[in-house]
Amino acid sequence: MWKIAIIDDDRQVLQGMKNAIPWEELHAEWAGEALNGQDGLEMIRAEKPDIVITDIYMPVMNGLDMIEQLRSDCFEGRIIILSGYSDFEYARQALRLNVSDYLSKPISLPTLKEVLGQTINGLMEDEERKLRQDEWEERIKRLAPIMEKEWIKGAISGTLGELYKQDEDVAVPYRYWTSTQHAVIGIDIVRNERVGSVSLSDLNLFRFAVRNIACEVAAGFFAHFEYTELHGTHSALLVHPDQHTDVKAAEVQLLQLGKQIKDAVESYLKLKLKIGIGGIKSCWKEIPDSTEEAFRAIDWKSHPLEPGADIYGIGNTAEKKQTQxxxxxxxxxxxxxxxxxxxxxxxxxxxxxxxxxxxxxxxxxxxxxxxxxxxxxxxxxxxxxxxxxxxxxxxxxxxxxxxxxxxxxxxxxxxxxxxxITSICSSRQWKGNGKHRQAVDFMIQYIHDHYPKDITLADLADKVFISRNYLSHIFKSITGDSFNTYLTRVRMEKAKELLMERKMLVYEVAEKVGYQNVPYFSTLFKKYSGMNPTDLVKS
CATH class of the missing domain: 1.20.272 (Zinc Finger, Delta Prime; domain 3)
Known part of the structure; x- marks a missing residue:
């Protein structure tokens, strides 16, 4: 309900206004009244009405002085002046005080109703705008950790755009990067028989457990570090030796850290790791060089740092050049x-x-x-x-x-x-006749071109002149997925891409890829990627 207060030194006007206002129709209620500006000021401070209707000429304190004091108090309600005087100077002052309307007595009931209706509509728009602003701020706040993690991943992997490579673009919690050294420890889970036999969900659990162990061990060596998962079974631990630490001493420290991570993972998880240790860099923009060195060291295995331990580093200059x-x-x-x-x-x-x-x-x-x-x-x-x-x-x-x-x-x-690539993609195609393959190719292209729209298998069946049930069989035989699964995957991949661009809020991304129901979109996104675009940051 919208609260309306009336201030006028004429009791008849007060009573007449109370009787004339269509309270129920406007979804409004009476908030209070006063016979002068001083009493009106105190009443407004106590009741905090949404709309104030006030006269100008009143004893003790006139209406304009009262309004000026209210604005000094940061009163955000709407104010309507209802005066028996049409004076340009008063109107000018009212404009300066951000008054919603200036009306002359007497006022007709239709005019009063129209002005109050417009004022309430303005209040509703303000409220909706504030709710949207609060929602955007909350979503930005909740998405900030994801954006931060993606920035870190980009800084480690070398995928940051040039616009994000300035010192002033470093997130506040990581400003210390500009005054420390940096080194990357590459971690690769060996895909032996045990790892190769587990499901993807179990493999992701392994990755999660490796992350926890690596971070716990790293905390015993360095005050600051970051961990990010890369492609496949690869992940990277970024540590920051103090700028004054001797390079040789830091390299020994890195080796000890790598050994402890590897030993702990093998002891607790029974998983084999390969560890690569990249070079120590003095500038954070060189972190990707250390990342590449770490993983090339694992691949080359030409410079073992610990005999028989699968821990490697970059050896000679030729190898370093090759990694870059x-x-x-x-x-x-x-x-x-x-x-x-x-x-x-x-x-x-x-x-x-x-x-x-x-x-x-x-x-x-x-x-x-x-x-x-x-x-x-x-x-x-x-x-x-x-x-x-x-x-x-x-x-x-x-x-x-x-x-x-x-x-x-x-x-x-x-x-x-x-x-x-051709072998992999063609292996998933059903070896039917050319017409069937052309129909599925058309469907795939149509999905990629129209995924934001409401696409159904029945609609496409009409377009390719094949029955819905038979088309469903053909599509799954050729692609390996049902129509709905394929459509969802395309939408989720596009949603992931849009989210990573950080230019849209989650509900905007949902609408962009064809979902009006944001909770349903979030459920599908979590099922597809293992992450919830709105709830992940709470964990």
Missing amino acids: LIRPVKFYQELGAAIKAGQETLACQLADDFAGQLSGPDEPDSEYLQLLAREISAIMAYSMYEVGTVLDEICPSEVHDQEWASIATVQQLTSWLKDK
Whole structure:
């Protein structure tokens, strides 16, 4: 209910206004009355009405002085002046005091009703605006940790855009980065028989447990550290040796930390780890170099820091130069997403773009290219594993070994990768007649073009002239997914992309990908990705 107060030194006016206002129709109630500005001021302070109707000429304190005092008190209600005097100076002062309306006595009932209706509509708009503002602020506050984590992940993996690489863009809790050293410890869960036999949910539990152990151990060595999960079974622990710490002493400290993490994980979780230790960097913008060094050290295994312990570092200058030829983290993530979605054209385009980065006068040697092929195979295997497909069933591992050995140029690597992409995507297609494949290709393209809209299988069945039930069978045979599952995955992938851009709120992203019901969107998003866009930050 909207509260309305009336202030006038004429009792007849007070009573007449109380009787004339259509209280129920306006969803309003009487809040109080006064015969002068002073009493009106005290009443308004006590009752806090939404609307004040006041005269100007009154004893003790006139209406304008009362309004000025109310504005000094930060009174935010609407004020309507109802005066028997039409004076320009009064109107000018009223305008300065942010008065909603200036009416002359006598006033007709229709005019009074119209003015109060407009005033209440304005109050409702203000209230809605404030609610939206509060909601946006709350959502921004709740999303801040996710945005912060993504910024950290980008800073570690090297995927930060140039606009986010300035010292002033470092989040307040991490401003200390500008005055410390930095080093990355790369952690890779060995995909042995035990790890390879577990479900994806169990593998994610392993990753979560490794994270907890690594952070607990790191807390005994460094006051500040950050942990982020990368692609597949890879994760990174970023630590910050004091700027005055001797490099040799810091390297010993890093080795001890790596050993304790590895021993603790093997002891408590019975999991094997490979540990890579990147170089110590003096500037936070060089952190991705340390990340690449850490994982290249694991891949090369050429400089073991602890005999027989699967802990490696970067040895000589030639090796360090080789690790900096390319940063494939972003490429791996994009390639994995394209393969999971069965987007053969996009995946091949990514392969060509990656080849462009590798090509040039300093083209990598065959050993490095074969290393990339092994890594890419692991990424493809993990990406397919996440959607319930085993890569070895399509491309046996012994075939991989033979193919890797024949790669000596960037062109050969690209051809091998594009052949694998085609094999993976075509393996999921139903070997029906050309008409059926064309129908499913049309459906897939239609889904990607119209995913924000209300798409149904019945609608598409009409477009391709195939019965709904038969089309459902064909679609699942060719893609490996039901129509609804595929549509949901496309929407969720796009939602994840939009959320990571940090330009939209969760409800806006939901609407953008075709969901008006935000709670339902959140439920689907959590089921698909394991994260709730609105509740994850509470944990």
